[in-house]
Amino acid sequence: MTTTVQAAPSHVALPRRHRSHAGSLGMTALGVLFLAVMIFPVYWMVNTSLQANAGAATATWFPFQPTFEGYIAAFQQQIQNFLSSMVISLGTVVVTLLFATPAAYGLARFRMRGTRAFLLVLLVTQMIPTIVIANALYTLFNDVNLLNTYWGLILADSAAQIPFSILLMRAFMESIPPSLVEAALVDRANNFRAFISIVIPISRNAIVTAALFTFLGAWGDFLIALTLTSTTAVRPITLGIYNYIGSNVTDWAPVMATAVLASLPAAVLLVVAQKYIAAGALGGAVK
Amino acid sequence: MSVSVETAVGKRAPAAIAGHPGRPRARVVTSVSRWLFIAPAVLYVAVFFGYPVVKNIVMSFQDYTTRTFFTGEAPWVGVANYAATFRSSLFATTVVNTALFTVGSIVAQFVIGLGLALFFRRHFPLSGFLRGLLLLPWLLPLIASSAVWKWILDQDSGALNQFLGLFGAPPVPWLVSPNLALIAVIGVNIWLGIPFNTTILYSGLQSVPPELYEAASLDGAVGVRAFRYITWPSIRSVVSVVIVLGVVYTLKVVDIILGLTGGGPANSTQTLATNAYHQSFVNFQFGEGAAVSNVLIVVSFVFAIVYISLSRKAVDE
Numbered sequence: 371m372t373t374t375v376q377a378a379p380s381h382v383a384l385p386r387r388h389r390s391h392a393g394s395l396g397m398t399a400l401g402v403l404f405l406a407v408m409i410f411p412v413y414w415m416v417n418t419s420l421q422a423n424a425g426a427a428t429a430t431w432f433p434f435q436p437t438f439e440g441y442i443a444a445f446q447q448q449i450q451n452f453l454s455s456m457v458i459s460l461g462t463v464v465v466t467l468l469f470a471t472p473a474a475y476g477l478a479r480f481r482m483r484g485t486r487a488f489l490l491v492l493l494v495t496q497m498i499p500t501i502v503i504a505n506a507l508y509t510l511f512n513d514v515n516l517l518n519t520y521w522g523l524i525l526a527d528s529a530a531q532i533p534f535s536i537l538l539m540r541a542f543m544e545s546i547p548p549s550l551v552e553a554a555l556v557d558r559a560n561n562f563r564a565f566i567s568i569v570i571p572i573s574r575n576a577i578v579t580a581a582l583f584t585f586l587g588a589w590g591d592f593l594i595a596l597t598l599t600s601t602t603a604v605r606p607i608t609l610g611i612y613n614y615i616g617s618n619v620t621d622w623a624p625v626m627a628t629a630v631l632a633s634l635p636a637a638v639l640l641v642v643a644q645k646y647i648a649a650g651a652l653g654g655a656v657k
Numbered sequence: 658m659s660v661s662v663e664t665a666v667g668k669r670a671p672a673a674i675a676g677h678p679g680r681p682r683a684r685v686v687t688s689v690s691r692w693l694f695i696a697p698a699v700l701y702v703a704v705f706f707g708y709p710v711v712k713n714i715v716m717s718f719q720d721y722t723t724r725t726f727f728t729g730e731a732p733w734v735g736v737a738n739y740a741a742t743f744r745s746s747l748f749a750t751t752v753v754n755t756a757l758f759t760v761g762s763i764v765a766q767f768v769i770g771l772g773l774a775l776f777f778r779r780h781f782p783l784s785g786f787l788r789g790l791l792l793l794p795w796l797l798p799l800i801a802s803s804a805v806w807k808w809i810l811d812q813d814s815g816a817l818n819q820f821l822g823l824f825g826a827p828p829v830p831w832l833v834s835p836n837l838a839l840i841a842v843i844g845v846n847i848w849l850g851i852p853f854n855t856t857i858l859y860s861g862l863q864s865v866p867p868e869l870y871e872a873a874s875l876d877g878a879v880g881v882r883a884f885r886y887i888t889w890p891s892i893r894s895v896v897s898v899v900i901v902l903g904v905v906y907t908l909k910v911v912d913i914i915l916g917l918t919g920g921g922p923a924n925s926t927q928t929l930a931t932n933a934y935h936q937s938f939v940n941f942q943f944g945e946g947a948a949v950s951n952v953l954i955v956v957s958f959v960f961a962i963v964y965i966s967l968s969r970k971a972v973d974e
Contacts (some may be wrong), residue, residue: 397781476694499909502950506709529705588797629801636796
């Protein structure tokens with residue numbers, strides 16, 4: 371399906387109507403209005419984060435006197451959680467790619483008994499509610515002392531990300547011409563060598579895309595962290611936010627500043643990795 | 658991005674490379690090395706999905722509580738957990754809430770998403786830029802969105818009530834009133850789902866061949882008729898994917914509800930998923946939590962089957 375979707379020309383000639391210039395500007399105005407409603411919460415988050423003592427009817431529609439007090443408070447209270455999130459998310463990327471990349475290639479290239487069944491299983495995992503996994507993993511992690519540890523969260527977060535990463539990268543790796551790998555195999559390289567020296571460099575865009583989705587998935591995780599930690603020893607920033615809003619909030623500035631901080635990695639990554647994503651997502655279509 | 662998942666199943670893998678023709682032993686080595694690519698992932702999925710699903714089924718027939726962690730005993734109780742679940746008045750509430758939450762979210766997300774996709778398909782100044790900005794809410798982790806909305810919906814000084822106050826409306830207790838909380842939570846979930854629906858439906862619309870519209874306009878099919886006879890049949894497979902994926906994801910939503918209301922007030926926003934969480938991790942009745950999760954799995958699986966059969970059909974078309 372991606373093939374047809376992506377290959378479509380980007381400028382579709384629509385049923386032709388003669389629109390006046392003014393009508394066209396009217397559309398733009400309407401579009402701006404829709405958008406304003408849709409991204410108002412994002413604006414409100416940033417706006418509140420810049421106001422002192424935002425709460426109890428003191429918040430205004432624009433930060434006329436911007437202050438960074440909210441951010442200072444957020445830093446003091448949440449920097450440790452921010453770093454924990456970073457460790458967990460980067461760890462999850464490493465573990466996920468270690469398991470998913472070879473599997474994606476194996477599933478794309480080799481036809482063996484059971485590979486189709488495994489693909490089906492990977493799809494089914496996407497339907498299984500996280501709470502089911504958490505329920506059983508809590509007892510398992512309790513037995514093997516993985517509760518309240520970085521490794522516990524990294525392993526559980528990776529579980530949630532591996533199936534999707536395999537499916538994503540496999541779609542790309544199917545498009546690698548077999549002749550490229552065969553050439554290396556003739557040169558007496560084994561499958562593993564060919565994988566390291568040819569498949570991985572060619573698949574760079576797909577791997578970066580999978581890494582990005584994995585990072586964002588692990589970064590945004592809330593339920594796994596909520597269920598598999600019971601102390602403050604390892605606490606990602608999502609739990610930091612939850613603890614803020616779980617009680618009666620009197621000053622929203624630090625909460626919103628934390629929300630902004632929690633959104634920053636996604637913003638930075640999307641800007642930095644934009645060209646890889648576009649290429650990686652298109653990958654499956656380019657045949 | 659879910660669309661690419663589709664491709665992954667549907668497309669046939671290219672014929673396997675024959676490998677080295679030659680000695681049988683070499684072939685066995687090749688075959689083993691091939692499995693080594695996949696085996697670690699198979700093992701991982703077995704431990705982190707296979708085991709939990711089986712363990713969850715087992716736990717649902719046990720009296721599994723905090724005591725179990727100290728004594729290691731989890732007595733078998735047969736179907737008592739399920740009986741307790743089905744008999745409790747909370748169960749009916751959660752089923753109704755889950756249905757309202759899912760149907761309400763999906764219908765509104767889809768209708769608004771399709772409307773916006775159709776709107777952005779007409780090229781007007783800044784249309785591409787505005788469509789890009791529509792994805793901005795995706796940058797926020799779900800729990801951060803919950804925090805922002807909790808603040809916006811705050812009864813005393815939230816932005817929404819401040820805005821309504823400009824028209825003289827009294828402060829509305831969005832998240833505090835048992836009659837309104839579910840509506841508010843559904844509203845937030847709709848907001849979250851609109852960018853996804855718009856994006857996928859927009860790319861679906863892009864794939865409709867323009868010649869179809871030109872041919873149809875000669876027959877007088879424009880506007881609503883063009884939508885009904887050309888657009889809708891052309892994007893039907895994308896629509897089914899968007900809707901079924903939406904249902905499966907909405908059924909397991911926990912973050913938003915816990916962040917906004919914690920399932921309250923008076924359980925008015927408690928769904929199957931949040932109830933499973935509450936039984937296990939608030940009440941520490943892991944057996945009952947497992948029973949509720951299994952009900953949730955069964956519901957999800959009914960949709961999973963629909964999803965897979967639909968996506969197969971979509972690829973075949």
